[in-house]
Amino acid sequence: MNRSAPYQPLILRILHGVSGILAIGAIISGFLVYNTFDKRFGQIPIPKINPIQDIHGTLGLFFLILLPFFAFYSFHAGKRRLIQPDSIQKLTQFGTPIWWISLQRLVNTEMLIAAVLAVISGRMMKEEWLPTGELDHIWYYAHLIAWMIMICCVAVHVLMSAKVGGVPLLLSILSWKFRPEDSPVNWYSHLRGWLSNFPNNFQGEINQFRASNSLLKMIEVIVLGGIMAAFVLPLFFSGGE
Incomplete structure (x- = not known):
């Protein structure tokens, strides 16, 4: 493999690709849900898809399951791609x-x-709200806001990636080629080695967290705490205002 070309770690490409597909699928199906039940801010005359709410919920659930792994990777191995102190x-x-x-x-x-806001608000909604015309719940408005922010962020993310890295960067994200040291056959041994030295590695993660910039540290707490809340809150609340 050409070492001068942009290279993205294979695990990043997998997490990025799958979460991106799920996010885009949730965005599109989310619009179809709105176009079926809401329509207050305009609509597109397209055929109704009866199970669209279930499809949107399923995509959202799979996105939520993957989100903790993608977020943890982003805040640690991929932290250079996130906001910096300057x-x-x-x-x-x-x-x-x-x-x-x-x-x-x-x-x-x-x-x-925005992804955290989307999964929390989505999990706190009741399935019967939209079919019965209950459109004025706070969680539904929060879900709409998160949906709009996600659309803007995904669009700008793609444009900025093209602007910053050009075609080579986009191709490196889509490529399935990987370096020998990045091979999936090594993942198990890497994980076993990390677990065997868990106390030191855990302390290293804590030290790294403390040494990171305060703004990114605060955002990491909000994002990871929000993901946990998306899993836990529906166990105690069945949805509401």
């Missing part, structure tokens, strides 16, 4: 390369936050 300051350098990179990092971070 990212806001760099946004004042309009039109420069660092401005584009900082904007991409900001959008990537916002997308994780």
